Amino acid sequence: MAGMTQKDLDLVNRRMASVTGHFTPSAESGGISMSNCSGRLNDSYHRVHGEVPGFIPEWKQVPDETGKPYTDIIYEKAVGEGIAKITINRPERRNAFRPHTVKELMRAFNDARDDTTIGVIIFTGKGTQAFCSGGDQSFRGKNGYSDYDDFGRLNVLDLQVQIRRLPKPVIAMVAGYAVGGGHVLHMVCDMTIAADNAVFGQTGPKVGSFDAGYGASVMDRLIGPKKAREMWFMARFYTAAEADKMGLINKVVPLEHLEEETIKWCREIMRNSPMAIRVLKSALNAVDDGHSGLQQIAGDGTLLFYGTEEGAEGKNSYLQHRKPDFSKFPRLP
Ligand SMILES: CC(C)(COP(=O)(O)OP(=O)(O)OC[C@H]1O[C@@H](n2cnc3c(N)ncnc32)[C@H](O)[C@@H]1OP(=O)(O)O)[C@@H](O)C(=O)NCCC(=O)NCCSC(=O)c1cc(O)c2ccccc2c1O
Numbered sequence: 001m002a003g004m005t006q007k008d009l010d011l012v013n014r015r016m017a018s019v020t021g022h023f024t025p026s027a028e029s030g031g032i033s034m035s036n037c038s039g040r041l042n043d044s045y046h047r048v049h050g051e052v053p054g055f056i057p058e059w060k061q062v063p064d065e066t067g068k069p070y071t072d073i074i075y076e077k078a079v080g081e082g083i084a085k086i087t088i089n090r091p092e093r094r095n096a097f098r099p100h101t102v103k104e105l106m107r108a109f110n111d112a113r114d115d116t117t118i119g120v121i122i123f124t125g126k127g128t129q130a131f132c133s134g135g136d137q138s139f140r141g142k143n144g145y146s147d148y149d150d151f152g153r154l155n156v157l158d159l160q161v162q163i164r165r166l167p168k169p170v171i172a173m174v175a176g177y178a179v180g181g182g183h184v185l186h187m188v189c190d191m192t193i194a195a196d197n198a199v200f201g202q203t204g205p206k207v208g209s210f211d212a213g214y215g216a217s218v219m220d221r222l223i224g225p226k227k228a229r230e231m232w233f234m235a236r237f238y239t240a241a242e243a244d245k246m247g248l249i250n251k252v253v254p255l256e257h258l259e260e261e262t263i264k265w266c267r268e269i270m271r272n273s274p275m276a277i278r279v280l281k282s283a284l285n286a287v288d289d290g291h292s293g294l295q296q297i298a299g300d301g302t303l304l305f306y307g308t309e310e311g312a313e314g315k316n317s318y319l320q321h322r323k324p325d326f327s328k329f330p331r332l333p
Pocket residue numbers: 092093094096130133134135136137138145154155156157177179180181182203204207209210211212
């Protein structure tokens with residue numbers, strides 16, 4: 001457009017973006033790329049909030065409750081930051097999980113939930129070849145997977161529920177294969193950052209298994225009914241770029257930048273209000289999780305109410321053996 005300066009063009013682009021609700025896709029065309037717009041926009045919002053650094057934090061390994069190292073996972077916390085990282089550590093099996101792996105994962109997730117300094121959790125697999133290849137088939141019996149017990153179990157289903165209900169964001173950091181039950185695990189995480197070598201897919205119909213719980217319903221929500229049927233009925237594998245296009249993941253980055261990018265996302269979340277994030281997570285899951293989803297968000301309501309004067313009046317009156325006086329509290333519209 002003749003006579004327009006770059007500043008004018010940027011302004012036009014921003015206006016267009018806010019009118020259409022979209023950011024123009026390519027940086028080459030002078031537009032604003034959605035993926036890095038916070039680095040390029042010069043409005044007051046971005047001047048106040050700025051960018052987050054991407055340096056890799058110092059990780060400190062956390063032992064289990066008895067002080068012993070975990071065997072199937074690595075549990076770490078970033079020194080001085082509210083980020084935890086939980087890694088499946090069976091790379092020789094493409095990070096397939098056995099019941100013991102799942103038990104350790106649940107204990108680490110539980111610790112990260114209870115640690116009030118932790119605000120976000122990274123879930124990943126050791127090495128670059130796999131995030132997780134699902135249940136370890138060599139432990140599969142007639143009624144589930146068993147390692148130390150003489151009966152089988154499908155305890156990864158409990159882990160899925162735990163991740164959904166955990167009131168802090170869980171980010172799947174995926175390099176290599178996320179297939180079978182490993183694919184379901186990344187889907188139940190709140191967000192997924194993938195390396196460009198990541199491969200996604202369900203294998204169940206080829207290996208005599210299926211996850212008809214979250215494995216089906218969450219996928220349907222993420223990529224829609226047609227693609228979900230394709231993914232399950234055909235049991236094909238998809239590249240990171242294809243997964244990104246389907247809406248199965250949040251971002252693809254070169255493998256060598258995977259952790260750096262994931263950390264940036266964590267830091268960006270950590271700058272925001274923990275209560276807002278907490279309620280939003282339960283709200284985003286509430287409809288799909290039915291009564292249990294409602295219970296989670298309703299619990300957030302109770303938790304907040306306990307902090308009010310009105311809530312305290314109820315408790316204090318009980319402890320003081322008097323009638324509560326709620327008359328001073330407004331009946332808000
Ligand atoms: C993931 C692969 C595509 C990778 O292929 P690649 O060629 O790169 O590597 P290898 O195949 O040579 O694997 C190296 C090494 O690892 C072993 N291994 C890999 N995955 C598994 C596994 N899932 N179980 C056991 N062992 C595994 C492999 O055997 C090699 O060992 P060697 O000793 O031979 O060197 C490819 O590995 C692959 O296709 N893997 C299997 C993927 C799969 O089908 N997973 C199981 C799906 S079913 C499931 O996960 C599941 C679990 C649950 O708990 C459920 C609970 C409730 C409902 C449903 C569930 C469910 O479906």
